Amino acid sequence: MTKSGKAQGNRGNDEYCIDGEQLAAVLAPRPRGLMTAAGSRMMLFFFRTYLPRFVIITALGFFALVSGASAGPSNAEIAAMKARYQRSTAIPYPKDNAFSTAKSALGRELFFDPRLSGTGKMSCATCHDPTLAWGDGRPTGIGSAGNRLDRHSPTILNLAFGELMFWDGRADSLEEQSIGPIQNPAEMTNEMPRLIATLRAIPSYQASFAQAFPNEEISAATIAKALATFERTIVSGQAPFDRWVGGDENAISEAAKRGFVTFNTTANCASCHSGWRFTDDSFHDIGLHDDDIGRGAVIEGIPELQHAFKTPTLRNIAQRAPYMHNGSITTLEEVVRHYAGRFVRRPSLAVELHRLDVTAEDIQDVVAFLETLTSVDPTFAEAKKQ
Ligand code: HEC
Ligand code: HEC
Numbered sequence: 585m586t587k588s589g590k591a592q593g594n595r596g597n598d599e600y601c602i603d604g605e606q607l608a609a610v611l612a613p614r615p616r617g618l619m620t621a622a623g624s625r626m627m628l629f630f631f632r633t634y635l636p637r638f639v640i641i642t643a644l645g646f647f648a649l650v651s652g653a654s655a656g657p658s659n660a661e662i663a664a665m666k667a668r669y670q671r672s673t674a675i676p677y678p679k680d681n682a683f684s685t686a687k688s689a690l691g692r693e694l695f696f697d698p699r700l701s702g703t704g705k706m707s708c709a710t711c712h713d714p715t716l717a718w719g720d721g722r723p724t725g726i727g728s729a730g731n732r733l734d735r736h737s738p739t740i741l742n743l744a745f746g747e748l749m750f751w752d753g754r755a756d757s758l759e760e761q762s763i764g765p766i767q768n769p770a771e772m773t774n775e776m777p778r779l780i781a782t783l784r785a786i787p788s789y790q791a792s793f794a795q796a797f798p799n800e801e802i803s804a805a806t807i808a809k810a811l812a813t814f815e816r817t818i819v820s821g822q823a824p825f826d827r828w829v830g831g832d833e834n835a836i837s838e839a840a841k842r843g844f845v846t847f848n849t850t851a852n853c854a855s856c857h858s859g860w861r862f863t864d865d866s867f868h869d870i871g872l873h874d875d876d877i878g879r880g881a882v883i884e885g886i887p888e889l890q891h892a893f894k895t896p897t898l899r900n901i902a903q904r905a906p907y908m909h910n911g912s913i914t915t916l917e918e919v920v921r922h923y924a925g926r927f928v929r930r931p932s933l934a935v936e937l938h939r940l941d942v943t944a945e946d947i948q949d950v951v952a953f954l955e956t957l958t959s960v961d962p963t964f965a966e967a968k969k970q
């Protein structure tokens with residue numbers, strides 16, 4: 585597919601994006617045959633009959649583990665780890681920008697429209713492309729004048745659940761963030777009064793704004809609210825990993841299961857990549873070779889924040905190489921090797937990295953696990969066909 589932005593802006597919205605109903609389907613756990621009335625009776629029987637045995641067996645397993653007779657964690661421990669990755673079932677919207685279908689549809693139009701940029705050639709989707717898991721597949725972004733940006737275009741997946749925006753957290757909300765790139769001379773190179781005049785002159789936008797914001801004008805505030813509402817609907821769908829957490833033992837490979845355990849125990853990845861989005865929404869220095877001080881430039885005077893960047897979500901990670909705020913690591917295997925000891929040891933290095941133990945054998949397993957986080961929902965499957 586082209587990188588021109590124009591092509592992407594003029595089409596694609598329907599194929600690329602999920603509307604409210606599809607989203608509900610994506611967020612909800614997949615219905616299972618077992619959960620029919622007969623199925624639930626069967627489960628009750630199963631639990632009554634087997635649960636006591638299960639408890640005894642896992643207790644024995646735990647005993648074996650603590651006495652050093654067994655290497656891996658018990659089933660109960662794995663179940664406890666899995667429980668930390670239950671997905672959210674609803675998208676949170678702020679009170680001052682509640683969801684409406686009209687607002688989200690307008691935000692979608694704006695997001696894919698190259699007329700938002702000064703040159704008329706670049707849309708948000710040029711750098712946040714749904715076929716590349718909402719990134720751009722480049723080490724760092726390319727602005728509308730062909731200029732190279734300083735940082736990697738991050739995915740915009742699952743930001744409804746996030747806190748601070750940008751790699752360095754300098755924006756407090758999606759509303760605050762969303763009009764930044766339009767006016768940024770290095771990115772979309774437009775001016776707000778000019779954009780407002782452009783949109784006011786387009787009849788279809790007059791209609792969509794009137795529907796989304798009945799008593800308000802086309803303004804920076806309404807553009808921001810619409811874009812933010814659309815962005816909140818961009819949620820990664822059910823991945824093989826979720827099916828495994830939901831009880832399907834065949835959903836992921838044995839290597840991926842070992843990788844999950846390593847991720848949560850010896851490799852300590854889960855201390856930062858925590859919860860179903862695999863992020864603590866915090867900032868850390870993981871020792872990349874780079875002069876960018878990230879969060880350290882936003883909040884000065886705190887040594888730990890030098891070179892600290894936001895922990896990225898790991899959802900759909902296999903689809904959006906290269907990695908890191910500077911796009912300096914090209915494969916997932918290299919990312920895990922980085923954690924296995926390639927990081928720069930400096931005073932700001934996150935303490936967790938000192939405690940992290942990744943062996944050569946662990947690397948493939950952890951990569952296999954990361955690959956199970958790719959969702960197979962219609963958003964990506966359909967976008968890929970284009
Ligand atoms: C020229 C490429 C480019 C374009 C066009 C672009 N972005 Fe971005 N976007 C980036 C880069 C690079 C960053 C990271 C910048 C940083 O963190 O300092 C970013 C960050 C973001 C973030 C923060 C993500 C996070 O995890 O914190 C959001 C949200 C976002 N962009 C939305 C948009 C929207 C909405 C538009 C259109 C109005 C847009 N972007 C247009 C390149 C682009
Ligand atoms: C101290 C917290 C911390 C720990 C521990 C940690 N990470 Fe990270 N991870 C981060 C941060 C912060 C970044 C972004 C760094 C940057 O770009 O400067 C990141 C980036 C990544 C990325 C690239 C994401 C992207 O979108 O570019 C992957 C993949 C990753 N980590 C996997 C792992 C794995 C696997 C482990 C365990 C071996 C691990 N992380 C341990 C905080 C952590």
